[in-house]
Amino acid sequence: MVAVPFFCPDTPPLQKNPVFLYSSDRFQKPYPFKADIAVAVDSVFEKKVDALMALESQTFEGGALGSAETMAAAPPASQPELRRAWLKERWERRQAAEARDYRPALLRWYGDTAGNAVKYAEVFEICEYGRQPSADEIRQLFPFLPQP
Template structure:
């Protein structure tokens, strides 16, 4: 009995100490980042630029779509749409130089169940993640909200040895981050980390344009009247979508300008045109400014 209690105490102490351990210690290894989105397009929109930057620097990035997107189109649904959307994000991943996975959960039906918590916990452990990114739990779409809840629920469990014991627990506590949104209630997004994506903006836009079912054909809220009918129409739509996304990422840079200046310095921070932003989740490791620069090595004055 005494031995059992000693083992349990050691486990609890080890979990508590995870937050104190260096993220990469003395290891000379690539960073490992996993990004969770509700649908096959969310990761690409919210973190496609920083993913390309990490990939170019030799780090390992994985996107995970928590649902298969099988109702996300006005004219098709079910298995054929799920297969199409999976193929689209696979092409986007090829453009970004990363890995992607789409889970076989119906679009619009994601719930914060124990089964899904275990699935996310296993994915984070299997990837040996240093950084985990997902939606905030206050969002317009239930799949987005529950992706955020599941990420929060996994933030402690990834280190608990007897939860999902078939996959070894992490030896270091990841940093958990929320991706950017505009929602104000119950609390507005806080831009703790803002990344210049000017160097990869065209690459990111190319990746987004590969997701034609959503951005060219209109996704779930499109229609026959608004969808392109000819190849000329489709090309025009591609150009319009590209410029709309370009403006979107320019707006993030403008809204987060003060933090860009803090991170990159006045001269460079004022000159940045496009950005992605992330909020540090209060669960998981709380990075210092120095650790932020280690995790995002392309942030420099």
């Protein structure tokens, strides 16, 4: 829709679609997630948890994390240290699983030594509806990825 004229009248349409990325999920239909890009987040993991803490409606009110039962397990807002620890533990599990499950993508982008050392990762699949970037373009979009 970003290239459709008059969709958002106060913004000119783009001439070409940008790169669209999917975040990982566990769905298998219509096809399983494929990690095209893997990013190590070890060095920024604590900052990420702090950022997630600020997204209260998404992290503690069920917006992005699911059911009322899951949210009932979160510590109350009156206990911010416990709340942060709860959130951190959930994201440690998720991002450690991404590093483990998509290790081949980490190795492709970071090489064997650095790729095998990654503890926490975020992974992305390039959406077929957007522009299909080259490896060099991906490194421009993710400038912290090591150069080949």
